[in-house]
Amino acid sequence: MNRFVLPLLAGLLAGTALAGPAFAAKDLVVGLPDNITTLDPADINDTLSQSASRTMLQGLFGFDKDMKLVPLLAESFTVNDTATEYTYRLRKNVTFHDGTPFNAQAVKTNFDRLANPANRLKRQSLLAMLAETVVVDDYTITLKLAQPFGALNNNLAHPGAMIHSPKALETYGKEIGRHPVGTGPYKFVSWEADTLKVEKNDKYWKPGLPKIDHVTLKSVPENGSRIAMLQTNEAQFIYPLPSEMVKMVEANNQLELIDAPSIVARYVALNTMKKPFNDPRVRQALNYAIDKNAYAKVVYRGYAGPLDSAIPSKLGFHVTQPNQYTYDLAKAKALLAEAGYPNGFEAEMFGRNSTNFIRGMQFVQQQLSQIGVKLTVTPLESGVETARIWSVEKPEDATVQMNYSGWSASTGDADWGLRPLLWGKGFPPKFYNVAYYKNDTVDTAIEAGIATADDAKRAEAYRVAQEQIWKDAPWIFLGVENLLAGKSKKLTGFYYVADGGLQMEEADLQ
Amino acid sequence: MTTTDATGVAAAATHEAVRSPLREFWRKFRRNRTAMAAGFCLLALVLAAAAAPWIAPFDPAAFDYDRILEGPSAGHWAGTDAYGRDILSRILWGARISLSVGLLSVLLGGGAGVALGLIAGFRGGWIDSLIMRVCDVLLAFPGILLAIGIVAVLGPGVENVIYGVAIFSVPVFARLVRGSTLSLKRAVYVDAARAIGVRDRLLMVRHILPGTLPSVIVYVSMRIGTSILTAASLSFIGLGAQPPSPEWGAMLADGRSYIGVASHVTFYPGLAIFLTVLAFNLLGDGLRDALDPKLR
Numbered sequence: 001m002n003r004f005v006l007p008l009l010a011g012l013l014a015g016t017a018l019a020g021p022a023f024a025a026k027d028l029v030v031g032l033p034d035n036i037t038t039l040d041p042a043d044i045n046d047t048l049s050q051s052a053s054r055t056m057l058q059g060l061f062g063f064d065k066d067m068k069l070v071p072l073l074a075e076s077f078t079v080n081d082t083a084t085e086y087t088y089r090l091r092k093n094v095t096f097h098d099g100t101p102f103n104a105q106a107v108k109t110n111f112d113r114l115a116n117p118a119n120r121l122k123r124q125s126l127l128a129m130l131a132e133t134v135v136v137d138d139y140t141i142t143l144k145l146a147q148p149f150g151a152l153n154n155n156l157a158h159p160g161a162m163i164h165s166p167k168a169l170e171t172y173g174k175e176i177g178r179h180p181v182g183t184g185p186y187k188f189v190s191w192e193a194d195t196l197k198v199e200k201n202d203k204y205w206k207p208g209l210p211k212i213d214h215v216t217l218k219s220v221p222e223n224g225s226r227i228a229m230l231q232t233n234e235a236q237f238i239y240p241l242p243s244e245m246v247k248m249v250e251a252n253n254q255l256e257l258i259d260a261p262s263i264v265a266r267y268v269a270l271n272t273m274k275k276p277f278n279d280p281r282v283r284q285a286l287n288y289a290i291d292k293n294a295y296a297k298v299v300y301r302g303y304a305g306p307l308d309s310a311i312p313s314k315l316g317f318h319v320t321q322p323n324q325y326t327y328d329l330a331k332a333k334a335l336l337a338e339a340g341y342p343n344g345f346e347a348e349m350f351g352r353n354s355t356n357f358i359r360g361m362q363f364v365q366q367q368l369s370q371i372g373v374k375l376t377v378t379p380l381e382s383g384v385e386t387a388r389i390w391s392v393e394k395p396e397d398a399t400v401q402m403n404y405s406g407w408s409a410s411t412g413d414a415d416w417g418l419r420p421l422l423w424g425k426g427f428p429p430k431f432y433n434v435a436y437y438k439n440d441t442v443d444t445a446i447e448a449g450i451a452t453a454d455d456a457k458r459a460e461a462y463r464v465a466q467e468q469i470w471k472d473a474p475w476i477f478l479g480v481e482n483l484l485a486g487k488s489k490k491l492t493g494f495y496y497v498a499d500g501g502l503q504m505e506e507a508d509l510q
Numbered sequence: 511m512t513t514t515d516a517t518g519v520a521a522a523a524t525h526e527a528v529r530s531p532l533r534e535f536w537r538k539f540r541r542n543r544t545a546m547a548a549g550f551c552l553l554a555l556v557l558a559a560a561a562a563p564w565i566a567p568f569d570p571a572a573f574d575y576d577r578i579l580e581g582p583s584a585g586h587w588a589g590t591d592a593y594g595r596d597i598l599s600r601i602l603w604g605a606r607i608s609l610s611v612g613l614l615s616v617l618l619g620g621g622a623g624v625a626l627g628l629i630a631g632f633r634g635g636w637i638d639s640l641i642m643r644v645c646d647v648l649l650a651f652p653g654i655l656l657a658i659g660i661v662a663v664l665g666p667g668v669e670n671v672i673y674g675v676a677i678f679s680v681p682v683f684a685r686l687v688r689g690s691t692l693s694l695k696r697a698v699y700v701d702a703a704r705a706i707g708v709r710d711r712l713l714m715v716r717h718i719l720p721g722t723l724p725s726v727i728v729y730v731s732m733r734i735g736t737s738i739l740t741a742a743s744l745s746f747i748g749l750g751a752q753p754p755s756p757e758w759g760a761m762l763a764d765g766r767s768y769i770g771v772a773s774h775v776t777f778y779p780g781l782a783i784f785l786t787v788l789a790f791n792l793l794g795d796g797l798r799d800a801l802d803p804k805l806r
Contacts, residue, residue, distance in 0.1 A: 224770070244768050294575040298593060353748055355767055359592065362753045366573045366593060377753055 025213040026509045028491065030502070031226045031238035035219045036196055039188070040177035041159045042114045042121045047410065050159035051502040052217055055198050056097070057164065057182030060088060060107070061157035065495035065503060067263065067314050067412050069157055073102060073183065083148040083453040090139040094205045096165035097187045104141040108133045109166040111143070123160030126411075148451040150458055154316070154413035159501070185210040185505045194219040211493075211508040230255060230486050236509065237494055239485035239502070243301035249486040258485040263314045263412065263498045265307050267475040268349065268364060269403045269421075269435040273395055276345050277402075283473040285335035287325035289371045290364065294327075295479050299360045303482040310469040311417035312480040314498040315409055317449075317462035321470040325477065332371045344372020350389065351404030353379035361404045364476065375402070390428050395436050403434050406481075410499045414462040419446050422469055437474035441465075538800040545796020548789040555786060559605035568596035570603040570756045579772040589774040591765060597775065600756035601782050607757045608786065611672055612738035619676035620730055623683025624722070628714050630684065631691025642688065645681035653678050657740050661749045668741075668757070671750045675737045686729055690722040697721075724801035731797055735790030742783050758783050 034048050041053040060074035071077075074088045094102040113119055115127040131146040143152070155161060168181035180188050183205065186198035196217040200210055218235070220226045223242050229235040231252060241249060241257070249255045270277040270286070277283055296304035305313075308320045336344060349364065351357045358379050365375040380388060392398045409417035420431040423446050424438030442465045449461035470477075485496045493506035539545060558565065567587075574594035582589045588597040630641040648656065660674035694700060695718060703717050742759030744750035751757030753764070758779045765775030 223767075242767060244771050247771055291575070298575055298578060358748075358753055362593065365754060366571070369571075379748065379752070 026211065027214045027216070028212045028237070028494075028504070028507060028509060029216045029218060029229075029235040030504075031229050031235040032217055032219045033221055033223075033226070033240060035194055036191065036217065038177035039180040039191065039196075040121075040164075041162045042110075042123050043177060044160065045122050047408070047500040050410075051500075052196055053162065053180055053182075054159055054184065054501060055186040055215060055217075055504060056180045056184045056188055057159075057162040058184050059156055059159070059162040060090075061153050063157055063412055063497055063499070063501075065497055067498040069153060069316075069412065073107075073163060074156075077153065079152075079453040081452075081454075083150045083152070083451060084145045085142060086145075086152055086453075087136070087140065087142045090141065091205065092139055094183050095203060096168070096183055097181045097201060098165050098167055100165045100167045100181075102163070102183055103138045104135040105138075106163060106166045107141050108135050109169060110163045111161070113169065114161060123158070126155045126158055126160045150450050150453040151411065151413045151415045152453070154411040154415070158411050186215055189214075206505070209505055211506070212504070215504060215507075227486070230488070233488060236488040236491045237485065237502075238487075239483075239496060241484040241486045243303045243484060246301065246303070246484060254489055256487050256489050258483065258487060258496050259303060260483050260496065261305055261312070261314055261498060262408070262481055262483045262500060263312045263410075263417075264406050264408045264481050264500070265310075265312050265417070266304075266360065266404075266406050266478040266481060267307060268478065269400075269405055269475050270473075271398060271401050271403075271434070271436055272438075272472075272474050273398070273436040274401055276339065276341055276347075279339045280472055281335045281339040282341065283476075284325065285332040285339070285371065286368060286373070286476050287473050288328045288332035288335065289373070290325075290367050290476055290478065291327040292477075292479060294367075295360075295363060298363050299356070300479070300481050303484055304479045305482065307477040307480050309466045310422060310475070310477075311409065311414055311466065314412075314480075315414055315417045316412060317414035317459050319463050319466050321466065323470070325473070329370055336371060336373075341372075344368075344374065346374045346376070347401045348376045348378055349402040349404055350378050350380055350385070350400055352385065353381055357404055360478070364404065364478075389434055390432070392428050395427050398428075398434075398436065400434055405434070407432075408499060410501075412499065414458075414465075415446070415450050418442075418462070418465055418469075419450070422446075422465075422474060435474035437469075437472070439468055439472060441468045442472075535800050539796055542796040542799060544792050545799070548792035548796065551785065551789045552793060555605055555789070556609065558602055559609050562599075562602040562606060566596075566599035566602045568599040570595065570600045571754055572596070579768060579775065581772070581774055588778040589772070591761070591775050592768060597761075597778050600761060601758070601778055604756040604758045604761060604779070605782070605786075607668060607751060607755065608738050608741065608783070611668060611675070611741040611757075612734040612790075615672045615675035615737045615741070616679055616730055616733045618672065619679030620683045620726065620733070622676070623680040624687045624719070624726060626680065627684040627687025627689075628691055628719060628722070631688035632695055632710070632714050632718065638688070641684060645684050648678065648681040649685075651678075653736070654740055654743055657744060658747075658749065661744055666749045666752060668751045668755070671741050671744050674744065675740050678740070679733055679737065682733070683726065683729065686725055687722045690725055691718055694718045694721045728794055728798040728801055731790055732794035735787040735794070738790070739783065739787050 032048055036052045037046060037049045038044055039053045041050060041057060044050050058072045062070055062072040064070045073091050075091050076089045077086055079086045090104060096102060111127055111133050114121055114124060115130040117124055129145045129147055129149045130143060132144040134142040136142055164176060165181040168179060169176055172179045185201055185204050187201045189197040189199050198215050200213050220229060226238045227245055227248055230238045246257060249257050270283050272278055292306050296302055308324060309318055311318050349361055351361045361377045365377055368375055389400050407421060420426055421433055422437050423433060424443040426433040427436055428434060445461045445465035449458045452458060483496050490510045492508050495503040497503055577590050577594040578592055580590045586596050591597055626641050630638040656678045657674040660677055661670050664670035664673060700717055703713055741750055745757045745759030746763045751760045761779035762776050768775050
């Protein structure tokens with residue numbers, strides 16, 4: 001028997017060696033929590049699919065690993081004083097994976113497609129203010145805007161504004177989401193239900209990169225299985241890592257924990273149009289009644305930081321507020337009594353029905369019970385949530401009293417952290433201002449912030465807005481969760497950015 | 511024929527007057543040690559649940575963020591959960607919910623099922639067909655799926671879980687009672703009652719219903735176990751008791767994320783569900799052995 005097995009094995013091995021890639025090939029496997037929905041970033045709503053498409057596509061701008069804005073396909077830009085006309089100098093000698101040269105015409109084709117509401121792309125809002133794109137020469141393009149918009153570069157850095165090969169757009173039309181062709185470090189190979197495969201782009205414009213030959217993104221929804229993949233080196237990077245599983249990664253000396261602040265703000269929006277939340281003293285009282293350290297400890301096992309302003313500290317123009325709502329039950333009770341609720345009140349809190357949301361809601365419920373506020377927690381399934389909260393047409397029809405939420409402003413800019421959530425003109429269904437918060441000072445500041453590209457003026461506007469919001473407390477400010485991921489120590493240059501996106505351009509396996 | 515039988519019964523009654531059905535049942539049941547043990551366990555559980563406010567060492571909702579996810583200790587016999595709440599106290603309080611959900615849903619479902627089964631069996635004809643076909647449809651669903659469907663329609667909450675589980679118990683009882691009714695309705699004593707002009711309704715309630723009771727009682731005890739399990743499952747998937755309720759299934763769901771680091775959070779509520787359901791099933795077995803006329 002043995003006489004047969006050995007040659008057979010040898011033959012098999014030789015066969016694999018011949019058929020498969022060379023032994024020195026560097027193959028990276030990444031474990032994801034969900035399936036990729038599409039690979040057309042202009043039509044993507046989830047961070048995970050954005051990360052996937054970012055391996056292949058790039059925009060004029062991007063974010064570095066610290067969430068700082070960096071030019072990618074743009075080299076430089078100029079903007080007029082009113083922030084209505086931007087001119088970009090584009091990078092030369094860049095080609096798409098299909099050989100098409102990258103130039104101003106390619107940018108125009110992409111931006112016109114994204115901005116056109118008729119195309120019904122999910123990320124149309126990024127360029128909704130675009131009036132005209134003018135090709136000045138092969139490597140210069142001017143964007144004319146219908147109204148001033150000071151954060152345009154941040155919008156262009158959003159994955160939604162990444163550039164497809166114009167030839168691919170023409171060839172595949174609506175099917176572009178299955179055939180992404182970009183200028184990025186990796187080229188598309190295949191995409192099945194739960195697995196995306198990409199390979200090294202030999203002609204990448206950054207010299208020496210990428211270093212990995214093949215990257216496989218595999219969706220493994222079950223937390224335990226994902227950890228197991230990492231432990232057995234079947235995957236070299238997995239995310240997210242549930243905080244309660246951190247110990248399992250720490251216990252393994254082949255593995256490394258990634259723990260960094262995110263830009264995901266956690267808060268409870270208080271419907272400021274409804275009693276008793278229409279009284280700022282009540283809202284402040286609720287803020288004083290929450291122990292933020294305990295929140296981080298109980299809900300995120302300590303892997304969370306404070307939300308010390310209306311936006312997380314990793315967003316542009318964030319200002320730490322000097323008068324923090326430090327945990328003080330006596331003060332909270334006094335404020336409630338002053339507002340006419342010495343014995344507290346009853347209220348209902350909505351939120352998603354996922355484990356983490358429910359845990360957070362239970363925590364808030366427990367904390368507020370200490371000042372006599374009795375909360376009913378109602379976890380909502382996402383369809384019900386949309387109907388009950390986001391599709392309500394008139395503020396007076398809103399049934400929401402309190403909503404436990406999270407927000408990740410993926411443009412990395414204060415504007416997208418404030419305008420959709422706290423702008424007086426952003427009530428549902430237009431945006432997500434579920435606190436129904438309207439304050440003239442804040443509205444003026446938010447509008448001023450977006451009306452200029454002058455950083456000093458924008459900083460001042462957002463300082464004013466944040467200060468006023470903090471004082472008015474339309475939210476219970478809870479915290480900013482940390483990004484947690486597990487990675488093999490052999491993997492370097494692979495970044496998990498604050499917006500929850502993955503960057504693998506510089507990745508290497510030792 | 512009729513005369514002989516009547517004399518026989520009368521004779522037995524005079525000679526063995528001490529052997530009343532209840533006494534007979536007790537004599538048999540007492541000998542079944544397992545069932546007795548299960549019965550005592552359940553009795554203890556019921557007492558503990560009733561006395562929860564006095565015997566639980568902590569308030570089930572009292573949190574202590576300095577003692578989260580602590581293992582069993584002298585202070586907290588079953589450890590603490592993710593909010594530092596005492597798990598033993600929560601299990602005791604949760605026993606009230608689980609037991610009452612189990613009992614109420616079976617009584618509701620059993621009551622309706624018995625009534626329907628009696629009518630179907632006694633009346634026969636199209637009423638029988640109608641009731642039985644509807645029951646067949648309900649029985650065709652896997653139990654938990656039907657309960658999920660019902661609760662999904664009614665909305666989450668303990669009350670709706672009771673209705674959901676009750677509805678899915680109805681066909682089982684209906685079918686059981688219909689079977690006994692069919693055989694009892696041809697029994698001689700029923701014929702006799704009918705012959706002396708007893709009305710149908712009285713006939714059903716007085717003469718047939720008592721005859722079906724032994725099998726119903728057996729089934730009730732077994733079914734309570736199933737109902738507790740179903741209710742816990744519904745709470746586990748978020749359709750039943752809502753936080754911060756210490757319902758056992760909800761406690762399991764709560765602790766599930768910590769199973770790798772603090773397994774006691776899921777172990778003790780799981781153990782409580784396991785033991786309770788086991789006890790009900792063993793009790794049911796014992797009852798059947800003692801009540802089943804065929805085994806006499």
